[in-house]
Amino acid sequence: MRKCMRWLIGVLAIGLFTGCGQAPVHAKTGAADVLRSMSVGLADTVEKVMPSVVVVQTETTRFPIYHDFFFRPIPGRPEKLAGQGSGVIIDKNGHVLTSHHVIHNADLIKVVLKVVA
Numbered sequence: 001m002r003k004c005m006r007w008l009i010g011v012l013a014i015g016l017f018t019g020c021g022q023a024p025v026h027a028k029t030g031a032a033d034v035l036r037s038m039s040v041g042l043a044d045t046v047e048k049v050m051p052s053v054v055v056v057q058t059e060t061t062r063f064p065i066y067h068d069f070f071f072r073p074i075p076g077r078p079e080k081l082a083g084q085g086s087g088v089i090i091d092k093n094g095h096v097l098t099s100h101h102v103i104h105n106a107d108l109i110k111v112v113l114k115v116v117a
Contacts, residue, residue, distance in 0.1 A: 049088075054113055056098050058083040058106035087111065 064076035085102030096111055103109055
């Protein structure tokens with residue numbers, strides 16, 4: 001999983017620093033031109049990657065344990081907890097890469113794609 005994340009970060013970094021097809025930045029250009037070129041490169045990279053970004057929604061059941069005055073355990077009622085995180089589609093089969101803490105102990109996992117208006 002870390003290898004996939006490094007791969008994704010590498011792709012984004014290459015797109016950012018190569019300017020995504022923009023003209024190369026020469027050493028004689030000013031700082032504002034360099035920043036403008038990087039900004040355009042970042043915007044182009046985000047535009048290309050954005051369709052593969054998804055929202056990962058989860059639902060987890062928790063069984064709380066409370067304690068009375070004498071510290072005896074009292075089981076509580078089950079609670080449904082909603083969670084949310086992000087992920088990215090990494091291949092044509094629809095495999096989604098997300099962080100472990102987003103889906104850890106989840107009873108229900110739902111992936112939401114970008115809504116096209």
